Amino acid sequence: MTNSLYSSQRRDSLLQPMNRLKQSNINCFECRGVCCTFVANSMQITPLEALELFLFLKQQKRWSAPLLKSLSSTIKNYRLDVEIQTHRSSQMRKTYTCPFYTEGGKGCSIFPEFKPYGCLGFNPLYSGCVGEGGCESDISKLSVRDNIWSNKEAMANQLIKDFCKFSWDKLDIPRALIEVELVVQNFNNEFFVSVARKLEK
Ligand code: SF4
Numbered sequence: 001m002t003n004s005l006y007s008s009q010r011r012d013s014l015l016q017p018m019n020r021l022k023q024s025n026i027n028c029f030e031c032r033g034v035c036c037t038f039v040a041n042s043m044q045i046t047p048l049e050a051l052e053l054f055l056f057l058k059q060q061k062r063w064s065a066p067l068l069k070s071l072s073s074t075i076k077n078y079r080l081d082v083e084i085q086t087h088r089s090s091q092m093r094k095t096y097t098c099p100f101y102t103e104g105g106k107g108c109s110i111f112p113e114f115k116p117y118g119c120l121g122f123n124p125l126y127s128g129c130v131g132e133g134g135c136e137s138d139i140s141k142l143s144v145r146d147n148i149w150s151n152k153e154a155m156a157n158q159l160i161k162d163f164c165k166f167s168w169d170k171l172d173i174p175r176a177l178i179e180v181e182l183v184v185q186n187f188n189n190e191f192f193v194s195v196a197r198k199l200e201k
């Protein structure tokens with residue numbers, strides 16, 4: 001099921017430049033992954049990204065009670081469910097250590113084809129980088145991807161929101177996955193096929 005949402009194709013315009021960086025020896029190998037910790041990470045994902053992550057974790061047999069406990073602990077520890085209003089309609093994005101971050105040089109435990117787009121768009125600028133301002137989000141490449149897929153993804157996101165009764169467009173990773181857990185018993189093949197149809201080329 002994981003491949004049928006075109007996860008890899010929809011990330012292709014981010015994965016290719018990432019691979020080119022790697023070929024130039026520009027990678028994260030020497031870094032401890034500060035961008036995935038509470039120091040810098042405030043990643044938020046759409047319902048579609050959350051569904052893909054769920055399917056990936058399910059396929060990997062990692063959708064489990066310990067994982068759900070870890071998601072809940074992250075929410076509690078970083079007070080992600082306590083919303084702070086900044087302007088009339090916007091809320092402060094909080095930082096948190098991602099539950100999929102593994103310390104000690106291993107970094108992210110999610111396959112690139114299923115990572116949030118924002119994670120793929122954030123890369124070091126030079127060889128041997130260890131964070132500390134030496135990395136940036138490639139806004140133009142993220143925009144290219146968005147422009148290619150925005151219409152189809154908007155339809156898929158709306159379908160998921162309607163089916164799951166989600167009231168959000170983006171949430172931090174732990175809360176988005178907990179929201180998925182709350183409706184997981186409603187998922188059926190028809191639902192996944194309908195989402196995939198919205199994303200068809
Ligand atoms: S993107 Fe930058 S901060 Fe994040 S792991 Fe790579 S080198 Fe480190």
Ligand code: SF4
Nearest residue numbers: 036098100101108119
């Ligand atoms: S999904 Fe992976 S790359 Fe993204 S914040 Fe979490 S650990 Fe980091």
